[in-house]
Amino acid sequence: MTVRRAATAASLGLVLALGACTSFYEIPIETPIQPKLDVSSFRRVLVAGFIAGGTEDVDGNLETVRLLRSQLRSRSNMAVIEAEPLPLAEIAIENAGPAAAAPDAPAGTDGEPRIRSQQDLERYEHIFADVAYWKKLGEEYQEPLIVTGTILFSPHQRSGMVERTQEVQDQFGRRRTIPVRTYQEREGFILSPKFIFIDGRTGTTLYSESFREEVLYEANQNTPALSSYFELMDRLIPSFLSTLSTQRIRGTRVLLK
Amino acid sequence: MKLRTLVLAALFLGLLSPAAYADRRSDAKAQVDFGIKVAQRGLWKEAQYRWERAVELDPTYAAAWNNLAVAHEQQGQFDEARKAYQKALDLEPDNLLIQQNFDLFKEINDRTKSGNGG
Numbered sequence: 001m002t003v004r005r006a007a008t009a010a011s012l013g014l015v016l017a018l019g020a021c022t023s024f025y026e027i028p029i030e031t032p033i034q035p036k037l038d039v040s041s042f043r044r045v046l047v048a049g050f051i052a053g054g055t056e057d058v059d060g061n062l063e064t065v066r067l068l069r070s071q072l073r074s075r076s077n078m079a080v081i082e083a084e085p086l087p088l089a090e091i092a093i094e095n096a097g098p099a100a101a102a103p104d105a106p107a108g109t110d111g112e113p114r115i116r117s118q119q120d121l122e123r124y125e126h127i128f129a130d131v132a133y134w135k136k137l138g139e140e141y142q143e144p145l146i147v148t149g150t151i152l153f154s155p156h157q158r159s160g161m162v163e164r165t166q167e168v169q170d171q172f173g174r175r176r177t178i179p180v181r182t183y184q185e186r187e188g189f190i191l192s193p194k195f196i197f198i199d200g201r202t203g204t205t206l207y208s209e210s211f212r213e214e215v216l217y218e219a220n221q222n223t224p225a226l227s228s229y230f231e232l233m234d235r236l237i238p239s240f241l242s243t244l245s246t247q248r249i250r251g252t253r254v255l256l257k
Numbered sequence: 258m259k260l261r262t263l264v265l266a267a268l269f270l271g272l273l274s275p276a277a278y279a280d281r282r283s284d285a286k287a288q289v290d291f292g293i294k295v296a297q298r299g300l301w302k303e304a305q306y307r308w309e310r311a312v313e314l315d316p317t318y319a320a321a322w323n324n325l326a327v328a329h330e331q332q333g334q335f336d337e338a339r340k341a342y343q344k345a346l347d348l349e350p351d352n353l354l355i356q357q358n359f360d361l362f363k364e365i366n367d368r369t370k371s372g373n374g375g
Contacts, residue, residue: 027296030331031330031333130372249365253327254323254358255296256289256292256295256320256354257320
């Protein structure tokens with residue numbers, strides 16, 4: 001069944017259903033989503049930094065810190081601490097000792113460790129379990145809620161058949177759209193962040209959440225990496241914020257008589 | 258004589274029962290209508306109270322259960338909303354509007370339960 005036929009059938013079904021009901025009213029609602037984490041005991045939040053990897057076109061650590069701080073400033077009740085984003089990958093290597101990362105973690109031209117995959121990231125994740133490190137950081141900033149984690153933002157390619165609609169004219173000159181399947185090479189990005197929330201008083205992890213979003217464009221579109229990064233983060237921000245504060249999701253429902 | 262009285266009583270109740278049901282539905286409908294009016298003005302607590310009254314008066318009134326579910330949803334009472342939607346769908350399983358509301362509700366409810374808290 002084509003998309004158009006399915007849409008027609010769905011519309012017909014809806015009309016029949018509406019006909020069966022005497023009357024109905026569409027009404028806007030705002031559903032409150034309770035936060036996943038109770039942060040009522042924290043008055044301050046520190047978005048400390050992220051272990052970031054993938055493409056070198058976007059500084060995943062810096063951009064994520066900036067974006068999350070900006071969101072938290074406007075959409076949470078906690079005071080957002082302004083501090084330099086931590087170079088967590090380097091700190092993880094230092095804390096692990098000289099033998100831990102040297103052979104497996106090649107450095108980029110600027111000396112920072114090069115992280116290309118999820119496996120590369122895993123080599124640094126021990127830092128999140130370093131309770132003493134986070135507790136010390138918490139003491140420096142008056143025991144805030146600490147937000148940290150990992151960000152992998154990688155280029156991605158996919159080729160295959162894509163269905164799109166095309167406008168055509170029939171023999172009577174009438175315009176209509178038909179579905180057309182074409183082979184297409186597409187490229188884009190995959191964003192895989194893991195947000196970790198740490199209690200700055202104890203250094204322990206309170207909550208963590210992983211996400212994965214991807215976007216694909218036509219190969220000739222040349223969308224800048226930073227633009228794709230923000231497009232993908234936009235999709236995740238509501239879920240991130242709903243960890244810390246009550247969010248209201250707008251929608252519509254139907255009231256019946 | 259006794260048998261005759263019983264038969265008459267049964268007949269009376271038989272005639273009364275549909276009428277009583279119609280009255281209950283009529284009262285419940287009035288509550289539903291009023292609930293819709295106040296919900297449209299954003300007075301959701303009052304609307305919820307009216308629809309609760311409606312389902313008390315007529316527990317077979319699917320529309321009232323549907324509206325009650327929407328009111329629970331608007332106030333973040335997800336367990337109650339789910340129960341009310343399910344009750345509405347039990348009563349009218351083929352009602353696509355109730356099903357559509359329930360599907361949208363489930364989408365949000367699933368979102369609140371996503372993640373891997375540790």
